Amino acid sequence: SQKIEQNSEALNIQEGKTATLTCNYTNYSPAYLQWYRQDPGRGPVFLLLIRENEKEKRKERLKVTFDTTLKQSLFHITASQPADSATYLCALPDSSASKIIFGSGTRLSIRP
Amino acid sequence: GAGVSQSPSNKVTEKGKDVELRCDPISGHTALYWYRQRLGQGLEFLIYFQGNSAPDKSGLPSDRFSAERTGESVSTLTIQRTQQEDSAVYLCASSLTRGGSTDTQYFGPGTRLTVL
Numbered sequence: 001s002q003k004i005e006q007n008s009e010a011l012n013i014q015e016g017k018t019a020t021l022t023c024n025y026t027n028y029s030p031a032y033l034q035w036y037r038q039d040p041g042r043g044p045v046f047l048l049l050i051r052e053n054e055k056e057k058r059k060e061r062l063k064v065t066f067d068t069t070l071k072q073s074l075f076h077i078t079a080s081q082p083a084d085s086a087t088y089l090c091a092l093p094d095s096s097a098s099k100i101i102f103g104s105g106t107r108l109s110i111r112p
Numbered sequence: 113g114a115g116v117s118q119s120p121s122n123k124v125t126e127k128g129k130d131v132e133l134r135c136d137p138i139s140g141h142t143a144l145y146w147y148r149q150r151l152g153q154g155l156e157f158l159i160y161f162q163g164n165s166a167p168d169k170s171g172l173p174s175d176r177f178s179a180e181r182t183g184e185s186v187s188t189l190t191i192q193r194t195q196q197e198d199s200a201v202y203l204c205a206s207s208l209t210r211g212g213s214t215d216t217q218y219f220g221p222g223t224r225l226t227v228l
Contacts, residue, residue: 044203044219046218
């Protein structure tokens with residue numbers, strides 16, 4: 001079955017720097033991949049979707065890449081701010097495309 | 113418009129009691145998901161409803177867990193004979209349909225369940 005691997009270690013970044021989070025998957029390449037943000041005590045919020053035929057997607061200070069050869073997606077936040085501190089989850093459809101499965105998330109902390 | 117709502121927001125119960133958690137999806141969303149999230153952990157898929165199709169119950173951890181959905185509206189997750197290990201936040205999400213960009217999930221605020 002598909003497995004999603006996100007760095008379980010928290011990522012601490014200085015404000016203003018670029019934060020880069022990694023999502024690796026182990027089996028088939030999904031048709032698309034999503035990134036969500038989750039703040040403490042709240043449900044995840046959708047940020048970006050990238051399709052398998054797209055190498056890169058941008059939204060304001062966010063950039064997502066999708067490398068089907070490496071079976072990896074990278075999530076970048078440029079000019080990071082303390083308000084970007086949260087847990088970031090990647091998600092993709094399972095092998096039957098019947099449901100979305102989530103990684104365990106990476107906690108990002110931006111220090112002033 | 114209104115987002116996904118869940119009730120109650122917090123539930124404290126004694127071990128062995130049954131609990132019922134409710135989810136109101138976004139109107140018009142045909143797909144509905146339940147997840148469990150233990151403290152500091154990721155999302156654990158429980159069950160998925162899509163329109164009138166048979167639900168995908170592959171994530172339910174035991175037969176003490178069950179869920180129902182009436183048409184394309186409200187869903188109820190029931191946990192019978194609760195155990196302390198059931199303590200977690202239960203999240204509900206809905207999406208417009210299955211497949212493609214419309215699979216974006218919109219999450220409710222969750223129900224925090226504490227089993228004493």
